[in-house]
Amino acid sequence: MKRTQWLVLLTALLMLAVTVACGGGQTAAPAAAPTTAPAAAKPTEAPAKAAATAAPAPTQAPAAAKPTEAAAKAGPSATIKIVSSLPMTGSSLGQTQTVVNAIKQALDEAQSKACNGAVTITFEAWDDATAARGAWDPDQETQNANKAAADKSIVAYIGTFNSGAAKLSIPILNQAGPLVMISPANTYPGLTKPGKGEAGEPDKYYPTKVRNYTRVVPADDLQGAVGASWAKQLGATKVYILDDQELYGKGLADVFEASAKKIGLQVLGRDGIDGKAQDYRALMTKIKGLNPDLIYYGGITQNNAGQLVKDMRAAGMAAATTKFMGPDGIFEQAFIDAAGKDAAEGVYVTFGGIPPAKLEGDAKKWYDAYKAKFNAEPEAYAVYGYEAAKVVLAAINKSCANPTDRKAIRDAVFATKDYKGVLGTWSFDENGDTTLTDMSGSQVKAGKFEFVSTLKSQ
Amino acid sequence: MATTSPTVRTGSALPRWARNLALTLLILYIVLLVGPIAGLDAPRIWQSIAAEPKTLVQVALVGLANGSIIAIIALGYTLVYGIIELINFAHADVFMLTAFMSLTVLGAIGVDQKSSSGQIFVGVLVALVVAVLFGALLNASIERLAYRRLRNAPRLAPLISAIGVSFILQNLGLFWGGLRIIFPVMGVNAAAPKTFPQLLPEGILFQDGPIIFRQKDLIIILASVAFMIALRLFVQYTRLGKAMRATAQNRDAAKIMGINVDTVIAFTFLLGGGLAGVAGLLVGLYNGTIVFNMGLTAGLRAFTAAVLGGIGNITGAMLGGFLIGLLAAFSDVYFSSRWTNAWVFAILVVILIFRPLGLLGEAGGEKA
Structure with missing residues (x-):
């Protein structure tokens, strides 16, 4: 009797576990936007995987026949790996899935080959988030970085999505070769720029003194400043500044505050919010009392930006009288879903680049190709994922002599000069920052983000 | 004491x-x-x-409304703790799942802000019944599956089991949020916060400068006080309530007196789960946003409220909830919202130093 009871319990638990495991898989599917996306993505994986499994066979055969020749040519054929580390569990998935798609797209265009077919490239998309946090997790990111450091076939690390995560993985990868990192989304200035972050930044992230971190997006010292000048253009004079107490959000709010003061906006106050609080009505009561005409929020959707806007409207600050502005951290459909169409209406966002649908030239071609391939709209960061993957490919092509040499790949990435990418012609400066400075401003209209204007950084 | x-x-x-x-x-x-x-x-x-004394009044009102929500969740903690001295960490996640259930039901019925008030009333009533039943059954089955076997094990074992259940429920919530194909109300993204239809009457009862008192604020405060009083009366005066108190005082003696302890404990979990169901629906309607990991913070605050008031004490949980709500609102406005959690817990520490059993707690005395 007792045994059967235990069996029942065990099966029940197993079923639950299976359900949850399926949950993990299926959550990935719907968020890729329309349901067709996963189906479209699958053929993409197939050739890459086939190539990966097929590659060792031909490599071994000639090596066995002519061992001396193979050794002399210094790795004419090799299989190397690129990984991405992005939060794929949690509400960032909407963004990160399109970034991963774009990376795959770039590799597919090269048929996962470099150096005239001699080098086969495989790609793995790693997750640095956990379900319990619903966002990136420090332990998971550290684990990913250590895993990458240990796997000698990995030559490039595309990530991270959150600046706080980059802080942890840069030093680990810095001492592993150094292994080059290219971020499609980090915007915290202190990761690369001396004097723009806290004391000791950015040198403390690079224990070997050799830089190994680059990013293809403009940093927040530009975005925050552009936000402030746009606020002034929109007619705001008195602003209240909030942040979500994370590296990215607080850094942005700091820059916004400094720039706002510089260009003559009156800063009424500054506060941090608890991203997991149930509501912000008390805080909004206080802010309403100060009567600002714009509230700036430095932070991400996942730290309850939706509720913040809801409570702001409920406290009597309508879109017509008090504007709400945020950075690219809330520039995603998930934000509008969370805030509800009514409350989100009229919210302004800045973005360190041009929204996908407004891209021109080569970027437009990329946009059309992406839509054709995945049958879905790319989110804002997808194009940077594509550009990052392209830069890695170019770097591998430049170091064909020894494609598994991390140092050589790093040097090639940092040497990127006047690169003609989909975003335009740009270079990496000595800090590993892009020379691109195009910014844009959008606004929520009828439940969708609509492009308003390009913003120039002074 | x-x-x-x-x-x-x-x-x-x-x-x-x-x-x-x-x-x-x-x-x-x-x-x-x-x-x-x-x-x-x-x-x-x-x-x-x-400069603006009216703001203080508004802060108190916001604090009371938030406190009511905390208090309803805290009742569930305190009820279970009172009977079997288990901190049921899964309680807050049951609350989260009931909120998802309410949203699913409301979405399936198809009521939203634009529906007539009759439709809204029926919709909310159906959602309430379903959420309460769902929460009650879920909580009772958790007790049956995860806690009953461990009832005589060392006290840490069921505690760890409760934490485990809490993680399972969170993942279920994440899974549920991704079922957009079946439930369109869930939105594009599995893990993103879901927006809840605003069905409570938004009418303003009283407005004076910064003071805005809406009908829904009144509803939520009244609801929580009503539930507290009903629960209190139930435990005090009904046969089952007496059996609960007897079980809480001494399980073995209760057994000797012919009380079916298993049934009483199962019933306690049913009751706690039902309360979680009420809280789930109310939070959804009142705040308007639900997310799969909201149990964590809500649970932390509610548990703190239960401890503050004296865990095991129904009135204490209510008092604790109101106190924490008021304190958090006051801190948001007059201290710094950056430090609100620190203030809330600092006050908890101070109160517990002087009254280790909580404000209304009595050593070995009244439980449940």
Whole structure:
């Protein structure tokens, strides 16, 4: 009797576990936007995987026949790996899935080959988030970085999505070769720029003194400043500044505050919010009392930006009288879903680049190709994922002599000069920052983000 | 109360009043030292209260409304703890799942802001019944599957089991949020916060400067007080309530007196789950946003409220909830919202130093 009871319990638990495991898989599917996306993505994986499994066979055969020749040519054929580390569990998935798609797209265009077919490239998309946090997790990111450091076939690390995560993985990868990192989304200035972050930044992230971190997006010292000048253009004079107490959000709010003061906006106050609080009505009561005409929020959707806007409207600050502005951290459909169409209406966002649908030239071609391939709209960061993957490919092509040499790949990435990418012609400066400075401003209209204007950084 | 507490007797040779005085001085010193960093600037706070005293009234109203929600969740913690001395960490996640259930039901019925008030009333009523039943059954089956076997195990075992269940429920919530194909209300993204239809009457009952008191604020405060009183009366005067109290006092003696302890405990979980269902629906309707990991913060605050009021004590949980709601709102406005959690827990520590059993807790006395 007792045994059967235990069996029942065990099966029940197993079923639950299976359900949850399926949950993990299926959550990935719907968020890729329309349901067709996963189906479209699958053929993409197939050739890459086939190539990966097929590659060792031909490599071994000639090596066995002519061992001396193979050794002399210094790795004419090799299989190397690129990984991405992005939060794929949690509400960032909407963004990160399109970034991963774009990376795959770039590799597919090269048929996962470099150096005239001699080098086969495989790609793995790693997750640095956990379900319990619903966002990136420090332990998971550290684990990913250590895993990458240990796997000698990995030559490039595309990530991270959150600046706080980059802080942890840069030093680990810095001492592993150094292994080059290219971020499609980090915007915290202190990761690369001396004097723009806290004391000791950015040198403390690079224990070997050799830089190994680059990013293809403009940093927040530009975005925050552009936000402030746009606020002034929109007619705001008195602003209240909030942040979500994370590296990215607080850094942005700091820059916004400094720039706002510089260009003559009156800063009424500054506060941090608890991203997991149930509501912000008390805080909004206080802010309403100060009567600002714009509230700036430095932070991400996942730290309850939706509720913040809801409570702001409920406290009597309508879109017509008090504007709400945020950075690219809330520039995603998930934000509008969370805030509800009514409350989100009229919210302004800045973005360190041009929204996908407004891209021109080569970027437009990329946009059309992406839509054709995945049958879905790319989110804002997808194009940077594509550009990052392209830069890695170019770097591998430049170091064909020894494609598994991390140092050589790093040097090639940092040497990127006047690169003609989909975003335009740009270079990496000595800090590993892009020379691109195009910014844009959008606004929520009828439940969708609509492009308003390009913003120039002074 | 403290005279019966062994820690006080064995702690030190100093008389009690001297120890308390020393503690008070130490706390004052720490508060004066750390306070200003955390926004405690008495002249500035006084000035802003004097400049606009009505804001203080609004803060109190917001605090009361938030406190009511915390209190309803806290009732579930305190009820279960009172009976079997288990901190049911899964309770807050049951609450989260009931919120998802309410949203699913409301989405399936198809009521939204634009529906007629009759439709809204029926919709909310159906959602309430379903959420309560769902929460009750879920909580009772958790007890059956995960806790009953461990009832005579060391006390840490069911606690760890509860934490495990809490993780499973969170993942279920994440899974549920991704079922957009079946439930379109869930939105594009599995893990993103879901927006709840605004169905409670938004009419303004009273407005004066910064003071805005809406019908829904009144509803939520009244609902939580009503539930507290009903629960209190139930435990005090019904047969089942008496059986609950007997089980809480001494399980073995209750068994000897012919009380089916298993049934009573299962019923307690049913009741707690039902309350979680009420809270889930109310939070959704009131705040308008639900997310799969909202159980964590809500649970932390509610558990704190239960401890603050004296865990196992129904009125205490209510009092604790209101206190925490008020304190958090006050801190948001007059200290610094950056430090709100620190303030809430600092006050908890201070109260527990002087009253280790909580505000209304009594050693070995009234439970449930």
